[in-house]
Amino acid sequence: MAEHRNIVDRMIGLEEKREFREFENRAQKLGENYYEDYKELKKYIWHSGVTKWSDIKFIFGQVLDLLEEAKIQDKELTDLIGSDVATFIDEMVDDNSWEKSKKINLIRS
Numbered sequence: 001m002a003e004h005r006n007i008v009d010r011m012i013g014l015e016e017k018r019e020f021r022e023f024e025n026r027a028q029k030l031g032e033n034y035y036e037d038y039k040e041l042k043k044y045i046w047h048s049g050v051t052k053w054s055d056i057k058f059i060f061g062q063v064l065d066l067l068e069e070a071k072i073q074d075k076e077l078t079d080l081i082g083s084d085v086a087t088f089i090d091e092m093v094d095d096n097s098w099e100k101s102k103k104i105n106l107i108r109s
Contacts, residue, residue, distance in 0.1 A: 016053050023060045027067070034067045037077050044086060048093045059092050 027038040041063050050056050070077050081088045 013053075016057075019057060020060075023064060026064050030067055030071055034071050034077070038063070038067055041085070041089065044089055045093075048089060050093050055093075059089070062092060063089075 027035055027042075030038065042060075045056070045059055045063070050059065066080055067077060070080050073080075078085065
């Protein structure tokens with residue numbers, strides 16, 4: 001779909017804004033406790049150094065999937081990912097980083 005976007009859309013990021021609003025809507029449907037967890041995680045993700053939208057989108061999608069799973073199972077988020085939430089997010093960021101993917105490609109070749 002990205003290849004069919006016009007120049008104005010690409011410049012101001014309309015698609016990205018729409019996708020982010022969808023994340024926010026999903027998070028608000030989680031309920032008060034899980035939404036509070038989401039807001040705290042969101043702050044941490046924004047300060048994690050991830051700059052590429054595809055990486056941010058992947059991380060937010062995974063976090064929301066986990067929160068939805070925790071809600072379905074009536075568990076706390078920490079029951080699913082462990083007590084060190086910051087390390088969990090850092091590992092997601094690191095596993096999805098450009099440098100790591102390039103290093104893996106170099107090793108494979």
